[in-house]
Amino acid sequence: MQAEKSTRPRQVWQWADVRRRKLGMWAYTLNRVSGLGLVLYLFIHLAVLRLLAGGPAAWDNFLALVRSPLFLVLDVVLLAGLLIHGLNGIRLTITGLGIGVPAHKTWFLALMAAALILSAAGAIAIFTM
Secondary structure (H helix, E strand, O other), rough: OOOOOOOOOOOOHHHHHOOOOOHHHHHHEEEEEEHHHHHHHHHHHHHEEEEHOOOHHHHHHHHHHHHHHHHHHHHHHHHHHHHHHHHHHHHHHHHHHOHHHHHHHHHHHHHHHHHHHHHHHHHHHHHOO
């Protein structure tokens, strides 16, 4: 006899709870977190670009800000978020079309490995330029 599942509704925070979850839940959570991060970045980006409204004199201050170590780290985080979200989105599109469905876990692992490698290469490029 199977135990009945709880009829209690899930709490809002449980969508990100990946403990004891399968790989698909990790993919789901990564996609949601990276998407939320990209939306947050858009607002931060617009606020920083607002600094340029001060005219040519504001350009030097803007360059000093975006060349700071904090902003360089944020650039790496942005690149990683874009790669994770984009590559996972491609995987979701391909499997949604019915292509490669049996190998979706392999696709996920391969694409996240590619995201990691490309993020590392991007970090090297960002910090050495």
